[in-house]
Amino acid sequence: MPGPYDDLVDHLVRSSPLSANEATRVVDEVVAYFAEPVPDYVRRRHTELRHRGWHNDRIFTAIAAELPTRRVSPPALSARQLRRIVYG
Template identity: 65%
Template structure:
């Protein structure tokens, strides 16, 4: 059996919410997918969503500029050398 990533978080959700294990797994998968969205994909998606609401590009880009710093984006893949440099300088 392959260990599940974040099994401790799933267990916490099962203990602290009415979710069962399968539901907690699905919720976490959706949350992780949401936050794994790369910046270019986020910008294009938000542009489509805001344009569909009738906003002009000036208002859309102003809104995205405000939203970007509030988002979490995944770290880029790091090599072992890059990881060592982060730890040891």
């Protein structure tokens, strides 16, 4: 069954030494990383940075700078909305 990122997997296989299985795992990992809910991300990053010996002031400054770079999922679009995007 085709996946939603098959074109990206194919691109990675063509442009890197990754096999199809490795490329699929990489894409799945990246998609999961960027789909992480904000509260989970903040908790995870806080723990990671604490383990590096950082203090809260520095941690929260870093997390605040990172949050705007996170992927934001768009709202679900109907077929009509998609058509309007394509055809105006």
